[in-house]
Amino acid sequence: MEKLKKILTPKNLLALGLLVLAVILRFIPHIPNFAPVTALALFAGVYFGGASAYLLPLAVMFISDIFLGFHSTML
Template sequence: MKKEKMLNKPNLIFFMIIVLAAVARIIPHPPNFTPIGGLALFSGAHFKNNKAYLIPLGAMLLSDLFLGFHSTMIYVYFSFFMIILLGKLLRDRLNIIRLGVISLTASVIFFMITNFGVWFTFDFYSKDVRGLTNCFLMAVPFFRNTILGDLFYSFSFFYGYQFLDLIIKKLSFSFKKN
């Protein structure tokens, strides 16, 4: 019985989302242009239980098995944990402006937390305000792709889901008529 529950359709869909997001991180792509930020926002907005955390963080962990683990992972995972919480602000209040603003906020959260982690963990920069500022400045070229990726994937997940939901409802209605 427990095995049947694990293999039901919703769990299979969640597993497939994790695998697809992990694959998207592994295949060649522009630096920082990945689906995890958008997926974290979407998960926070759409799932009220632990799946909100399991899906994006599971995708990260699965892809990190292939990409390798590193000393700043805690900052990366923590930033996505915070972005999942941010996604809860979109629950039942989605519109284009709000999604755009929250997606940009997610990009800033990721940028600030992960680059603080680089500054704090490594000896690349002096451990003072000047070193932290320099660390942030050196990361700016990567920030563009973080923003673009978060916007692209956030809009894709949220509005793709609405589109698929609409199609499923229309198909369901047309089958009921026949």
């Protein structure tokens, strides 16, 4: 139980919520010059810092690409 409390901190719950929201928003056609992943990357860099700032946007793109389908022009 104590281990679960360490994992479910407000900061981790926010990161998980943003990850889920950004994955969902990648399926919806977005307004030009507005990309949810870019917004998440900027927010994660300011709010989380460290490795989380890099891993959160990459996780969003990877998880959503699993559902959208990988394609041959990906790097």
